[in-house]
Amino acid sequence: MNTPIYDFLENYKCSGGVRAHMPGHKGSGTGGFASAYPYDITEIKGADSLFEAEGIIAESEKNAASLFGTAATFYSAGGSTLCIQAMLAAVCGRDRAFICARNSHRSVMNSCVLLNLEPCWVYPEYKDGSAVSGVFTPEAVEAAISRYAEKNPACVFITSPDYLGRLAPIKEIAEICHKHGLPLLVDNAHGAYLAFLEESLHPIALGADMCCDSAHKTLPVLTGGAYLHAADGRYIPEIKRCMALFGSTSPSYLIMASMDLCNGYLAANYRARLAEAVERVNRFKEHFNFLCEGDTEPLKVSFYAYPCGLRGYQLAEQLRSSGIEPEYADETHTVLMFSASSTEQDFARVTEAAEKLMCPRILLRAPEIKAHEPKRAKLPRDAFFAEKETVDTESALGKIAAESVTVCPPCVPIICPGEIFDEMTIKILKMYSIFKVNVLK
Numbered sequence: 005m006n007t008p009i010y011d012f013l014e015n016y017k018c019s020g021g022v023r024a025h026m027p028g029h030k031g032s033g034t035g036g037f038a039s040a041y042p043y044d045i046t047e048i049k050g051a052d053s054l055f056e057a058e059g060i061i062a063e064s065e066k067n068a069a070s071l072f073g074t075a076a077t078f079y080s081a082g083g084s085t086l087c088i089q090a091m092l093a094a095v096c097g098r099d100r101a102f103i104c105a106r107n108s109h110r111s112v113m114n115s116c117v118l119l120n121l122e123p124c125w126v127y128p129e130y131k132d133g134s135a136v137s138g139v140f141t142p143e144a145v146e147a148a149i150s151r152y153a154e155k156n157p158a159c160v161f162i163t164s165p166d167y168l169g170r171l172a173p174i175k176e177i178a179e180i181c182h183k184h185g186l187p188l189l190v191d192n193a194h195g196a197y198l199a200f201l202e203e204s205l206h207p208i209a210l211g212a213d214m215c216c217d218s219a220h221k222t223l224p225v226l227t228g229g230a231y232l233h234a235a236d237g238r239y240i241p242e243i244k245r246c247m248a249l250f251g252s253t254s255p256s257y258l259i260m261a262s263m264d265l266c267n268g269y270l271a272a273n274y275r276a277r278l279a280e281a282v283e284r285v286n287r288f289k290e291h292f293n294f295l296c297e298g299d300t301e302p303l304k305v306s307f308y309a310y311p312c313g314l315r316g317y318q319l320a321e322q323l324r325s326s327g328i329e330p331e332y333a334d335e336t337h338t339v340l341m342f343s344a345s346s347t348e349q350d351f352a353r354v355t356e357a358a359e360k361l362m363c364p365r366i367l368l369r370a371p372e373i374k375a376h377e378p379k380r381a382k383l384p385r386d387a388f389f390a391e392k393e394t395v396d397t398e399s400a401l402g403k404i405a406a407e408s409v410t411v412c413p414p415c416v417p418i419i420c421p422g423e424i425f426d427e428m429t430i431k432i433l434k435m436y437s438i439f440k441v442n443v444l445k
């Protein structure tokens with residue numbers, strides 16, 4: 005597969021011309037990044053322009069679309085965050101309601117503030133004491149569609165995989181959405197690789213109308229690189245306009261070139277390498293089934309810490325002491341992410357460290373966190389821009405949240421702007437060691 009963005013940068017680097025244009029480093033620099041500076045350019049002649057792409061960027065995006073099997077794929081150098089803003093703006097416009105799974109990332113709530121959207125929540129069945137992950141059923145989505153029918157929601161938005169790696173039943177949810185004439189948008193930030201499994205688990209293959217993938221989270225792409233995929237032509241004219249509304253006018257060519265090179269990587273022997281990594285993760289999960297959540301996506305290991313007599317943060321510290329840095333840790337869980345670039349030695353080291361976790365301790369009991377459904381007093385935008393003050397979490401009962409409060413930034417909000425602190429919310433926040441919050445005055 006050709007790599008038009010990377011090839012253009014390589015030729016420009018070799019041309020040796022005077023860089024009488026941005027950026028200020030003029031193609032050279034010192035230190036560990038010295039070899040990156042020559043490739044870091046701006047929109048010079050021939051380099052195309054991300055949000056009005058007609059040249060090398062459009063060609064590279066077409067390559068990505070053919071690899072992912074989409075009607076169109078657009079690059080983002082602003083992560084899935086920019087894709088989520090653009091998807092919601094393209095489908096909802098402003099001042100609309102939409103059905104939204106409660107395990108959504110903070111960027112969804114930020115989009116609600118920016119666009120004055122009203123999220124009508126679908127709640128999961130919470131499991132193992134985690135307030136950031138749960139099991140979403142198609143029935144719960146259908147019930148929400150009926151419950152909020154009078155609000156005329158613009159779409160259904162779900163997150164899958166979630167922070168702990170749980171996958172939603174996208175195929176069944178898509179069928180329900182389409183039966184009710186609603187498009188399904190999926191935050192697939194953690195799942196770009198799902199398109200390359202033996203049997204694709206990618207949202208577009210399962211019936212979603214649009215989705216975003218953070219390429220940088222699971223593929224060899226620089227941080228910030230993401231895809232916005234569309235299943236058909238309906239929203240294509242709006243997407244780039246909406247991406248341009250929120251995105252920087254100077255998207256990084258280093259990021260875009262890494263996405264371009266990634267196309268070549270995916271088209272070569274990626275499927276075989278991925279299958280090998282999945283097999284290794286499977287073996288690991290089977291061996292440590294006492295510790296690992298069983299129903300998680302193929303490249304994620306979610307340790308449920310309580311059965312080892314540890315809190316998630318403590319388990320993460322134990323792994324760090326063996327030289328392993330986890331992706332995420334909270335009160336109950338510690339999450340490791342692997343990819344096709346993880347080596348056999350990586351797996352051997354993680355296995356050795358996990359063996360040490362198995363020593364006998366007193367088991368901890370999972371906290372009770374069902375019924376976490378704080379009531380809403382104001383729309384997210386109105387609450388976010390209102391006058392606020394900081395109070396102890398303990399004394400926030402009955403007050404209105406001024407902003408999203410997350411377990412570890414950015415993550416999934418436990419309470420969103422405009423919602424009222426109730427007893428369960430305060431209990432959960434304290435469980436996650438959050439002792440100060442911003443409330444409306």
Ligand SMILES: Cc1ncc(COP(=O)(O)O)c(C=O)c1O
Binds near residue numbers: 082086111165
């Ligand atoms: C579920 C989920 N959605 C969206 C995002 C935002 O992605 P990005 O960092 O690519 O902007 C994240 C980031 O952590 C995430 O975990």
